Amino acid sequence: MFRSQVGREAEALLLPPGGARPRRWADRTFRGALTAPGLVVVLLVAWIAVELTGAAMPAIRRFGPAFLWTSRWDPVHNVFGALPFVYGTIASSVLAVVIGVPISLGVAIYLAEIAGARTARLLSCLIELVAAIPSVILGLWGIFVLAPWVRTVVEPPLAAVLGWLPLFSGPAYGIGLLAAGIILAIMVIPVVSSVSRDALRAVPQEQREAMYALGATRWEVIRHAVLPYGRSGIIGAIILGFGRAFGETMAVTMVIGNRPQIAPSLFQPAYTIAAALANEFSEATSDLYLSALVEMALVLFAVSLLVNGAAQWLVSRMTRA
Amino acid sequence: MTTLRNQALSDALARAEPAGSVGAWRLRVERLHAYFGRVHAVRGLSIAIAAHRITAIIGPSGCGKSTFLRCLNRMHEVVPGARVEGRVYLDGEDIYAPYVDPVTIRRRVGMVFQRPAPFPTMSIYDNVAAGLRLAGVRDRRRLDEAVERSLRQAALWDEVKDALGKPGTSLSGGQQQRLCIARALAVGPEVLLMDEPASALDPASTSKIEELARTLRETLTIVIVTHNMQQAARVSDNTAFMLAGELVEYGPTPQIFTRPGDHRTEDYVTGRFG
Ligand SMILES: Nc1ncnc2c1ncn2[C@@H]1O[C@H](COP(=O)(O)OP(=O)(O)O)[C@@H](O)[C@H]1O
Ligand SMILES: [Mg+2]
Numbered sequence: 001m002f003r004s005q006v007g008r009e010a011e012a013l014l015l016p017p018g019g020a021r022p023r024r025w026a027d028r029t030f031r032g033a034l035t036a037p038g039l040v041v042v043l044l045v046a047w048i049a050v051e052l053t054g055a056a057m058p059a060i061r062r063f064g065p066a067f068l069w070t071s072r073w074d075p076v077h078n079v080f081g082a083l084p085f086v087y088g089t090i091a092s093s094v095l096a097v098v099i100g101v102p103i104s105l106g107v108a109i110y111l112a113e114i115a116g117a118r119t120a121r122l123l124s125c126l127i128e129l130v131a132a133i134p135s136v137i138l139g140l141w142g143i144f145v146l147a148p149w150v151r152t153v154v155e156p157p158l159a160a161v162l163g164w165l166p167l168f169s170g171p172a173y174g175i176g177l178l179a180a181g182i183i184l185a186i187m188v189i190p191v192v193s194s195v196s197r198d199a200l201r202a203v204p205q206e207q208r209e210a211m212y213a214l215g216a217t218r219w220e221v222i223r224h225a226v227l228p229y230g231r232s233g234i235i236g237a238i239i240l241g242f243g244r245a246f247g248e249t250m251a252v253t254m255v256i257g258n259r260p261q262i263a264p265s266l267f268q269p270a271y272t273i274a275a276a277l278a279n280e281f282s283e284a285t286s287d288l289y290l291s292a293l294v295e296m297a298l299v300l301f302a303v304s305l306l307v308n309g310a311a312q313w314l315v316s317r318m319t320r321a
Numbered sequence: 322m323t324t325l326r327n328q329a330l331s332d333a334l335a336r337a338e339p340a341g342s343v344g345a346w347r348l349r350v351e352r353l354h355a356y357f358g359r360v361h362a363v364r365g366l367s368i369a370i371a372a373h374r375i376t377a378i379i380g381p382s383g384c385g386k387s388t389f390l391r392c393l394n395r396m397h398e399v400v401p402g403a404r405v406e407g408r409v410y411l412d413g414e415d416i417y418a419p420y421v422d423p424v425t426i427r428r429r430v431g432m433v434f435q436r437p438a439p440f441p442t443m444s445i446y447d448n449v450a451a452g453l454r455l456a457g458v459r460d461r462r463r464l465d466e467a468v469e470r471s472l473r474q475a476a477l478w479d480e481v482k483d484a485l486g487k488p489g490t491s492l493s494g495g496q497q498q499r500l501c502i503a504r505a506l507a508v509g510p511e512v513l514l515m516d517e518p519a520s521a522l523d524p525a526s527t528s529k530i531e532e533l534a535r536t537l538r539e540t541l542t543i544v545i546v547t548h549n550m551q552q553a554a555r556v557s558d559n560t561a562f563m564l565a566g567e568l569v570e571y572g573p574t575p576q577i578f579t580r581p582g583d584h585r586t587e588d589y590v591t592g593r594f595g
Contacts, residue, residue: 116401206438210501212399214452214508215428224451228442 048301056295058288067295073260075285080292082299084260088177088270089300092252093245095181095266100188101238107189108196108234113222124194131190139254142183147174147255150182155267166264173257178266180256184245192241195315199233200226236314243307247300249274273300347372347512347542348393353407355388355397362388364566365407370512375534375543377557377574379550381589385566386546390514393544394430395423411512428456431510435517437497439489439504446485448500452508467507474540475503476533495526502533506541513537515545519552531556550590554578562586 059067063080070081107127111120151174162168203226211225227234249272257269258279273296284290348370355363362385370376378386391397392405395416409416416426439448449468450458458464468485472478477499481492489500498518505513515534519527534543534556547553553560553574560577562569562585570577570586581587 204438206434206436207440209396209399209432210434210438210440210504211451213394213396213427213432213434214455214504215424216455217424220455224455225440228440231442 045305049298052294052298052301056291056298059291059295062288063292067292068299071260071262075289078286078288080288082273082292082296084262085271085273085276085296086299087262088256088260089246089272089274091177091266091270092180092184092256092272093242095177096184096188096245097238097242099181100185100241101192103185104189104192104237104241105196105234107193108200108237109222109226111193111197112200113218113226124197127190127193130186135187135248135250136254138183138187139251142179142251142255143175146182147179150174150176150179154178159267167266170263170265170267173267173269175255175257176266176268177256177263177270180252180270180272181266183251183255184248187248187251188241188245191244192237195237195240196230196234199230199237199315202233203229232314232317236311236317239307239311239314243304243311246272246307247274247304249278253278273297345372346370347412348544349408349410349413350393351408351410353389353392353409354405355385355392356404356406357388357400358402362566363392366563366566366568368561368568368571370542370544371559372542373538373540374558375538375545375556377553377560378544378546378563379548379553379560379589380563380569382548384563386563387516388566389563390516390544390546391432393512393514394427394432396427396432398423428452428508429510430512430514431505431508432514433498433501433505433516433518436521437494437501439492439497439500441488441490443489444486445481445489445492445500448489449503449507451504456508468503471503471507472500474506474537475499476529476536477503493526495522495529498522498526498530499533502530506537510541512542512544515543517546517548520548527552550578550592562589564589 059080063070067080067082068086069083071083072079072081073084074080107123111123115123151172155168155172155174155178158168159170159172207225207229208221211221216224252272253275256272256275258271258275259269260271260276261268263270277293277297277300280293281290284293346369348368350366350368350370353363353366354361364385366389378389380386388397393409395405397403397405405417407417411426411429415421416430440451443451446468449471450464453464453467458467469478469482472481477496480496481487481500484491489497492500498521502513502518519530522530531552534545537543538558545553545557557574559572560574561571562577562581562583564585570581570583572582577586578590581590587593
């Protein structure tokens, strides 16, 4: 933003006042032609927001803000509280970030600081392929491979060692919050690792050399010079991953168990907003039921916009820094 | 045959020591070659650097000054594909011997770069303390003392003593470069390498840095790369002229600038090329 403003001022200084008129005009038309599609997108987003708000109005009037923190979801009696879905969405996304971010950071550090150019390119390519897997396929893999593996291999030892914590208590289901978190982590790793890798690559070589020159080892250079310099980009990457996780629908729906409950244990089934929307729209029999679903959609929409906006802002800062 | 080669070597070394200067050699470089992959940047350079003197390296852009300098504290090998051959002795110890840890060499031979690069997420204090912390110093009193001493040495203390918690990047360009000098001094090096330390600075900051170099010479040995001939003439005791990766001439600064022995040196210092 800053740069383009400076650019425009410089341009104004460089152009002769008289002779530039026709080019100016052409320039302006060209700029207009390019801005129009952008405007259309903005209008579309605004329109969706208005439509969603309108359709959600009956539920908003009926339940007020308490919609977000009451947990009775009872279509038979037309009582709707979204808390279990809000909880499931947040919990599965947080879990995805907790599992996915350390792996992504390790990958990013390896790609940006350690691997040779050829290896880095190959590995980046493979990781981007993971992002290209349709989420239904990941979901199927989740049902047939991941969930049984979680039930038999992951959950029993966790319960044996950490079972005294409510988080890891209760019977091993396989299908549930933990499986959803793992699936989401897999889906989040490509974004987080590639954006973090770019953030680390954007760190000027001078920063590394300044740290080396003080007697730092390679690891200390990464730890004290590279990571701190790239931190806003990395935080942006994490938030971006978060945004990716809680908008994700298909794969989560297939492995999370779809039960609107708030259980302390990660082994238990849960439900997310996105999954509820996908599953329940077709069976929403009453107007209020439909309106409550739309209100959840509105919440998801607003939070997605906010989170992605924040992430974009942070990531764009790293290229300016 | 052997005698012939020894003769050649001692000739080279004789040329590598500036005539007329006496005293201890801090650094002694023998037949140094430096490569970037296939690029042969330093070609068999031998030189001896006098202790507590300022040695200027001059020469046209791309002649290998920076590369040579970076061989003196094993920074060259940080670049992927870079390679060094030859010997560099620091107080008689070969810094390229297989058992030598480059980290310890870099603590003894500090470096200041062309563009000031303070660590942006660190305060002024933390910038200066960074090297000591790497070396494992945790004692607050010792850190405080070292930070103050280094900032005083870098002639920056009076300007920043009330703002030590501010980010290092909040300083002006000239102050940032002095901060980087303080940062390098804090670890207590014996040698300070400066690669065109003033080329990105205004004239006032430049003369501050030059003045600083003159005073630091009491405690340190300084090797400074510069493409600014007046600067070399003003600050240095000895001057080495490089061309295409080789050492053309080396001697006391006044001699290099007034009575050069090689016509290429003469052409360069009189501004006829480069
Ligand atoms: N990172 C690098 N990779 C490949 N070649 C390099 C690199 N850095 C410098 N060189 C080459 O090495 C030679 C010497 O460069 P340098 O030491 O930076 O010169 P100077 O500091 O005298 O201007 C030049 O030919 C330059 O192109
Ligand atoms: Mg250079």
